[in-house]
Amino acid sequence: MSERQVELEVLRYNPETDQEPRFQRYSVTCREEWVVLDALNHVKENVDPTLSYRWSCHMAVCGSCGMMIDGEPKLACKTFLRDYPGVIRVEPLAHFPIERDLVTVIDDFMAKLARVKPYLIPKEPAPADGSEYRQTPAELKKFKQFTLCINCMLCYAACPEYGLIPQFIGPAAISLAHRYNQDSRDGGRAERQEEIAATEGVWECSFTGACSEVCPEHVDPAAALQQVKIKSTVDWYKKHLMPWAKE
Amino acid sequence: METVRTDVAIVGAGGAGLRAAIALAQADPQLKIALISKVYPMRSHTCAAEGGAAGVIKPDDSLEHHFNDTVGGGDWLCDQDAVDYLVQEAPKELIQLEHWGCPWSREPDGSVAVRPFGGMKKQRTWFAADKSGFHILHTLFQTSLQFRSIERYDEFYATDLLIDEGRCQGLTAIEMRSGQMRRFQARAVIIAGGGAGRMFPFTTNGAIKTGDGMALAYRAGVPLKDMEFVQYHPTGLPSTGTLLTEACRGEGGVLLNKDGRRFLQDYGMGPETPIGKPVLKTMELGPRDRVSQAFWQEQKKGKMVSTQWGDAMLLDMRHLGEKKINERLPLVRDMSISYMGVDPVTDPVPVRPVVHYMMGGIHTDIRAATPLAGLFAAGECACVSINGANRLGSNSLTELLVFGRRAALSAIEHLQTNPRAGNDSAIGALADAAQARIRALFQRSDGKESVAGLRREMMQTMEQHAGIYRSGAGLVEACRKLGELRRRYGAVVLTDKTNVYNTDLLQVLELGSMLDCAEAVTASGLAREESRGAHQRLDFTTRDDAKFLKHSLAWYSRAEPPRIDYRDVVITKSQPGVRDYSGAHE
Amino acid sequence: MPYVRTIPRVRWFFRHPRYVRYMTREVTCLFIGAYTLLMVWGLRELSQGPDAWRAFLECLASPASIVFHVLALMFALYHSVTWFNLTPKALPVQRGEDFIPDGVISGAHYAVWALLSLAILVLAGAF
Numbered sequence: 001m002s003e004r005q006v007e008l009e010v011l012r013y014n015p016e017t018d019q020e021p022r023f024q025r026y027s028v029t030c031r032e033e034w035v036v037l038d039a040l041n042h043v044k045e046n047v048d049p050t051l052s053y054r055w056s057c058h059m060a061v062c063g064s065c066g067m068m069i070d071g072e073p074k075l076a077c078k079t080f081l082r083d084y085p086g087v088i089r090v091e092p093l094a095h096f097p098i099e100r101d102l103v104t105v106i107d108d109f110m111a112k113l114a115r116v117k118p119y120l121i122p123k124e125p126a127p128a129d130g131s132e133y134r135q136t137p138a139e140l141k142k143f144k145q146f147t148l149c150i151n152c153m154l155c156y157a158a159c160p161e162y163g164l165i166p167q168f169i170g171p172a173a174i175s176l177a178h179r180y181n182q183d184s185r186d187g188g189r190a191e192r193q194e195e196i197a198a199t200e201g202v203w204e205c206s207f208t209g210a211c212s213e214v215c216p217e218h219v220d221p222a223a224a225l226q227q228v229k230i231k232s233t234v235d236w237y238k239k240h241l242m243p244w245a246k247e
Numbered sequence: 248m249e250t251v252r253t254d255v256a257i258v259g260a261g262g263a264g265l266r267a268a269i270a271l272a273q274a275d276p277q278l279k280i281a282l283i284s285k286v287y288p289m290r291s292h293t294c295a296a297e298g299g300a301a302g303v304i305k306p307d308d309s310l311e312h313h314f315n316d317t318v319g320g321g322d323w324l325c326d327q328d329a330v331d332y333l334v335q336e337a338p339k340e341l342i343q344l345e346h347w348g349c350p351w352s353r354e355p356d357g358s359v360a361v362r363p364f365g366g367m368k369k370q371r372t373w374f375a376a377d378k379s380g381f382h383i384l385h386t387l388f389q390t391s392l393q394f395r396s397i398e399r400y401d402e403f404y405a406t407d408l409l410i411d412e413g414r415c416q417g418l419t420a421i422e423m424r425s426g427q428m429r430r431f432q433a434r435a436v437i438i439a440g441g442g443a444g445r446m447f448p449f450t451t452n453g454a455i456k457t458g459d460g461m462a463l464a465y466r467a468g469v470p471l472k473d474m475e476f477v478q479y480h481p482t483g484l485p486s487t488g489t490l491l492t493e494a495c496r497g498e499g500g501v502l503l504n505k506d507g508r509r510f511l512q513d514y515g516m517g518p519e520t521p522i523g524k525p526v527l528k529t530m531e532l533g534p535r536d537r538v539s540q541a542f543w544q545e546q547k548k549g550k551m552v553s554t555q556w557g558d559a560m561l562l563d564m565r566h567l568g569e570k571k572i573n574e575r576l577p578l579v580r581d582m583s584i585s586y587m588g589v590d591p592v593t594d595p596v597p598v599r600p601v602v603h604y605m606m607g608g609i610h611t612d613i614r615a616a617t618p619l620a621g622l623f624a625a626g627e628c629a630c631v632s633i634n635g636a637n638r639l640g641s642n643s644l645t646e647l648l649v650f651g652r653r654a655a656l657s658a659i660e661h662l663q664t665n666p667r668a669g670n671d672s673a674i675g676a677l678a679d680a681a682q683a684r685i686r687a688l689f690q691r692s693d694g695k696e697s698v699a700g701l702r703r704e705m706m707q708t709m710e711q712h713a714g715i716y717r718s719g720a721g722l723v724e725a726c727r728k729l730g731e732l733r734r735r736y737g738a739v740v741l742t743d744k745t746n747v748y749n750t751d752l753l754q755v756l757e758l759g760s761m762l763d764c765a766e767a768v769t770a771s772g773l774a775r776e777e778s779r780g781a782h783q784r785l786d787f788t789t790r791d792d793a794k795f796l797k798h799s800l801a802w803y804s805r806a807e808p809p810r811i812d813y814r815d816v817v818i819t820k821s822q823p824g825v826r827d828y829s830g831a832h833e
Numbered sequence: 834m835p836y837v838r839t840i841p842r843v844r845w846f847f848r849h850p851r852y853v854r855y856m857t858r859e860v861t862c863l864f865i866g867a868y869t870l871l872m873v874w875g876l877r878e879l880s881q882g883p884d885a886w887r888a889f890l891e892c893l894a895s896p897a898s899i900v901f902h903v904l905a906l907m908f909a910l911y912h913s914v915t916w917f918n919l920t921p922k923a924l925p926v927q928r929g930e931d932f933i934p935d936g937v938i939s940g941a942h943y944a945v946w947a948l949l950s951l952a953i954l955v956l957a958g959a960f
Contacts, residue, residue, distance in 0.1 A: 013836050014745055014747065015747050015834050015835065015836070016745045016746060016747055017745065020836060021836055021838075033486055033586075044699075044750075045699035046699065048742075049697070049698065049699070049742040049743060049751045049754075050742055050743035050745075050751055051750075052743075052748050052749070052750040053750070054286075054290075055453075055454055056286065056290050056292065056453035056454045056455045057290075057292065057294065057295045057453040057454075057489070058453065058454075058487055058489055059295060059487070059489040059490070059582060059586075060581075060585075061294050061295055061378065061381055061578070062289070062290045062291075062292075062294050062295065062453060063289060063290065064286070064290045071848070071849065072849075078585060080585075094838070095840075097835035097836060097837045097838075098835055098836040098837075098838070099424055099747065099748050099835050100747045100748035101748075103748050105424075105835045106287070110287070110401070113392070114392045117392075117393070118389045118392065119347070119348065119389045119390045119392060119393050120346070120347055120348030120390070122346070126346045130339070130342060131342065131358075132342055132345045132346075132351075132358065132359050133345065133346065134356075134357030134358065135353055135357050136353065136355070136356075136357045137352075137353050137354075137355060137930050138927065138929060138930040139357075140350060140352070140353055141927070141930050141931070141932075142927060143350075144350060147350050147382065147385070148378075150289070150294075150381075151287075151289045160845060160846070160852055160855070163840045163845065164840060164842065164845065176389075180348065183348060183350075185348065186348070206859070207919065208851075208852070208855045209851075209855070209919070210851055210852070210855070212922075213851060220922065222922060223922035223923070223925070226919075226922055226923035227922075227923060227924075227925070229923070230923055230924070
């Protein structure tokens with residue numbers, strides 16, 4: 001059982017006592033296979049119970065523990081101490097207001113998620129015999145990767161557009177809309193276009209690609225957004241050059 | 248104190264809570280629904296379930312088969328009328344999810360695919376790769392967004408139920424972001440708060456599984472049923488305790504001891520089946536309690552592999568091939584590589600049994616109603632009982648849907664027969680008392696107990712004395728220790744006395760829930776002098792239907808250990824028999 | 834009150850190497866725009882007769898012009914390479930169940946680019 005002394009530099013903020021955030025250093029003995037989350041739990045249990053952060057599953061599926069680790073958006077439960085030889089800087093996820101310590105206010109994200117109508121708007125009514133819609137493995141694969149988003153918001157923390165232009169609906173929300181647009185059972189693309197083809201929708205995206213670089217689930221939101229752009233552009237041309245054609 | 252007036256309040260926004268909310272919203276768009284959860288819905292632990300949800304759809308399968316598998320799997324402690332209801336509603340609920348967009352894996356012809364699962368005679372587990380719970384949760388959450396009548400209260404920690412005139416009239420909850428307590432006045436409350444696996448040190452459960460929902464009902468006078476039945480999932484990662492789905496074995500993975508022997512055949516689950524061609528309901532597809540027990544026995548003989556995290560067995564999936572693993576078990580591969588440094592495509596993965604699920608919970612009837620008028624419960628926090636003494640994998644996700652909906656319908660029935668609003672001043676006084684109790688924690692400054700210390704002692708006690716195999720002496724000691732810990736809990740002091748997102752307070756309250764639930768587990772276990780399903784006693788090694796074909800009921804007492812009582816099991820079609828998972832059974 | 838961290842409106846892209854790479858990609862358009870203007874100027878000189886054209890060609894041979902051309906070529910290459918590598922993201926092609934690998938789509942772009950470049954060089958009399 002191999003151990004290591006780890007130095008954590010954690011950004012603290014308590015609105016009741018602090019005017020602005022400040023760093024606090026913790027020095028803890030950690031097992032070598034631990035992740036940053038294990039180190040934080042160790043701090044909270046043995047050194048400083050006042051440290052607040054979100055976590056739950058410890059297997060990168062609940063999306064709770066997103067934070068900036070050495071300036072990079074990461075899931076604390078999947079960031080291995082062995083990859084960080086020096087002092088590890090831990091801050092709350094960028095581009096979100098800080099509620100307390102490593103806990104951010106995610107109201108904006110939740111509102112945007114709801115705005116894009118991220119639910120199935122069926123193209124046809126369900127089969128009369130009560131059976132399932134048929135969907136081939138190829139049709140499933142068409143949108144499958146966009147279903148994998150765990151809503152961890154690392155993409156929002158990485159996206160410079162979202163950082164500079166907070167009205168931007170953002171990578172995850174638009175990718176989720178695209179997931180439904182690509183689902184063979186869905187017929188709601190026109191309804192979603194109102195939100196995602198707007199100025200604050202996909203057109204705020206300049207294909208920086210940071211979102212896809214940091215996504216822990218390989219959803220590739222950047223790809224989704226470019227695909228939405230192309231479809232929206234084709235829509236626009238069809239509408240203006242071939243107004244007789246049905247959508 | 249700010250008051251929210253609503254018709255139905257739901258505590259917990261996982262699979263069961265969300266399903267209940269949607270059912271309420273669909274049944275009556277005029278209903279006001281408050282969906283209250285201590286975490287954002289996407290974080291609910293439903294997301295970690297991997298394998299799938301059971302429902303009969305194949306032509307060679309039948310409701311009777313599903314019924315028999317479940318009742319036998321539960322060692323005949325299941326209420327058979329409830330199991331009948333479950334197997335009947337299951338296919339409809341799973342199809343409903345599909346209609347809502349759930350990305351179920353498919354057959355080449357476009358129909359929904361099913362996979363084999365432990366203890367099931369036929370293939371009936373619907374799956375979405377190996378992230379079924381994740382997809383079910385997100386489908387439900389996203390679907391819920393279209394109903395404006397569902398008001399969400401995210402990151403509100405429920406502290407007390409408000410009981411007046413013999414009815415449940417709402418609850419109090421702390422808004423995490425401000426630390427302010429809020430009163431929710433409702434004519435019906437549905438608890439869907441999940442299980443309490445975090446009382447053990449080694450579990451697949453996430454941080455949030457601390458039994459708060461169970462404790463809410465328990466302290467309000469509702470008994471907790473069958474708490475002694477704690478399920479160990481055979482294949483957890485030794486380093487983190489997180490889950491490798493049973494589907495690994497469903498797809499053909501095998502379990503080996505350190506000599507490379509498929510040792511399950513030595514524990515009544517043989518004969519050995521051909522590699523890669525699993526036979527349902529035998530060998531690695533035996534039920535979870537038997538497989539975990541086999542591990543314990545084999546470990547006693549010194550035949551387990553030694554790792555830096557303790558003993559383990561090997562889960563060998565190499566013969567499945569890279570393509571199949573990437574397609575059907577991608578999360579499993581990712582987790583094995585990241586957290587164990589082992590790639591299942593090239594090497595067997597060390598695994599060991601970890602605490603996974605609580606069969607027991609809030610006592611409800613077949614309508615998801617508790618004995619307390621106006622209070623309902625569904626999901627892992629409830630015990631109907633459809634899982635009996637041991638749950639079959641993939642029945643739980645189905646249970647969330649079937650009984651989440653059932654709880655909603657029962658709540659609506661209750662509202663129709665109880666149109667009267669509650670007595671405002673009486674309920675207000677109860678809410679004030681709840682608030683005072685919490686504020687008292689902030690005032691205390693001279694206690695010497697730490698939440699982490701007490702929690703560690705509780706976990707050690709459970710691990711040592713309430714594990715896969717228990718003994719009378721061990722359970723007596725566990726009961727004594729937990730009683731002591733509950734007393735010492737009264738001296739816990741908050742290090743963090745501020746109000747905004749105080750997770751020190753949260754952990755103190757969660758510890759209180761866990762201690763109460765843990766005491767129910769050990770007291771019920773001590774009283775049950777037999778071995779059945781997941782409850783195995785070294786001093787009472789056989790099943791005793793004459794004395795114990797009954798549900799345990801644990802009744803809360805503030806200062807004393809719980810009072811244990813019994814209740815008959817509903818037996819309709821299937822008389823208790825022998826659980827046969829050897830190849831000889833067919 | 835929650836604390837809002839501000840982002841420097843001009844120097845934000847120094848915060849991380851990936852943002853620097855992104856801004857470099859975006860800045861390539863300035864060089865490509867400048868080169869286009871250069872070509873327009875060249876056409877104009879060509880239309881003014883052989884003396885004007887000769888003067889223009891002499892300008893092109895100056896050291897400053899050489900430096901500009903090298904830089905412009907580098908940026909244009911960077912622009913094209915990043916563009917080709919990102920194209921498969923925007924235009925996924927599904928054949929049967931699987932998607933055509935990204936490498937094949939970008940590879941096709943590179944191939945066409947090489948062919949066109951060869952054709953232009955031949956037309957310009959380079960061989």
